[in-house]
Amino acid sequence: MIVPGSESQALGAALAAETGEPLAAVRYERFPDGERMASVEVPADADRAVVVAATTTDAAHVELLQLQDAVREAGVEEVVTVLPYMGYGRQERAFEPGQPVSARAVARAISTGTDRVVLVDPHEASVTDCFDVPCDVVRAASRLATPLPGGLTDPLFLSPDAGAVSLAESVRDAYGRGAVDYFDKVRHSGTEVEITPGDAAVEGRDVVVVDDIVATGTTMSESIAVLDDRAAAAVYVACVHPLLARAARTKLERAGVEAIYATDTIERDVTAVSVAPALADAL
Known part of the structure; x- marks a missing residue:
């Protein structure tokens, strides 16, 4: 059965439809003191539970642990945890003395309630080593080609830096035509970055412009502005994880983006395609 977290209800439904597994009835509640309670109706014959939960907030992390424990408590033999988006995944190392490796701390907690973890396009590949159970990675960037307009003019797929060229290549290959390049970033000071x-x-x-995550939108909006200055016909943004924190959406719109296309690893109004088919293959 597919057990969706409250932040991944649409993806959970899509994955249930894709796999043919039943979608569990889940309740998300709060006690008067603010504590959360997530509970699952588990059929007596259920032998596997796939918990699908994007952990975009601290509360979502707690909810995930509760869902894992609920299905274990009900006697489910195998628990698979799908993290469409893993919060704290970018804190895969201690940046200064005295700081935690937050990704490791979170991964260890998640590992206690599951037999296997599946991640979708983690920002840092090394985060898989933080788990105490087998951890697999699903690559979903190619799914972003589906919602793109079919008649793009001499399309160019750009990644934010050289290290993410493979993302742009995946989208280009799935689209079927176009060139690939990446932005060069030259830092002149702590606050001034030149992007070409x-x-x-x-x-x-x-x-x-293809990226794995759009968080605050600052770098992406600056990139759009540069492309506009260079007389690009239209600029589209395609990202796997549309975190879009704070005023990110406004920044992109003000910069002149033509459209934003994202997957449902984080469910936003820009979600245009599901990663469910890629996840189903991994399950």
Whole structure:
């Protein structure tokens, strides 16, 4: 059965439809003192539970642990935990003395209630080593080609840096045509960063900027502005995880983005395609 967290209800339903497994009835409640209580109706014959929960907040982490424990308490033999988006996943190391490795701390807690973990495009590949149970990675960037307009003009797929070129390549390959390049970033000071779109000419071309996460939107909006200055025809944003924290959406709109396309690893109004088919293959 598929057990959705409150932040992943649409993805849970899509995964249930994709796999043919039943979608569990889940209740998300609060006690008067603010404590959460997530509970699951577990059929007597259920032998496996796939808990699907994006942990975008601290509360979502607690809810995930409760869902894991609830199905264990009901006697389910195998628990698989799908983290479409793993909160704290970018804190995979201690950045200064005295700081925690937060990804490891969170991963260890999650590991206690599951037999296996599945991640979708983690920002840092090394985060898989933080879990005490087997951890698999699903690559879903290619799914972002589906919602893109079919008639893009001489399309150019740009990644935010050289290390993320594979994301742009995945989307380009799935789209079927276009070139790939990446932004060069030159830091002049602690606050001043110069962004240039590599060697590719952008004038008159439709550009798709591909990233795994759009968080605050600052770098992405600056990238869009640079492309606009260079007379790109239209600029689209495609991202796996649309965190869109604070004023990110406003920044992108003010920068002149044509459209934003994202998956349902984090359910937002820009979600345009589901990662459920890729997850189903991994399950």
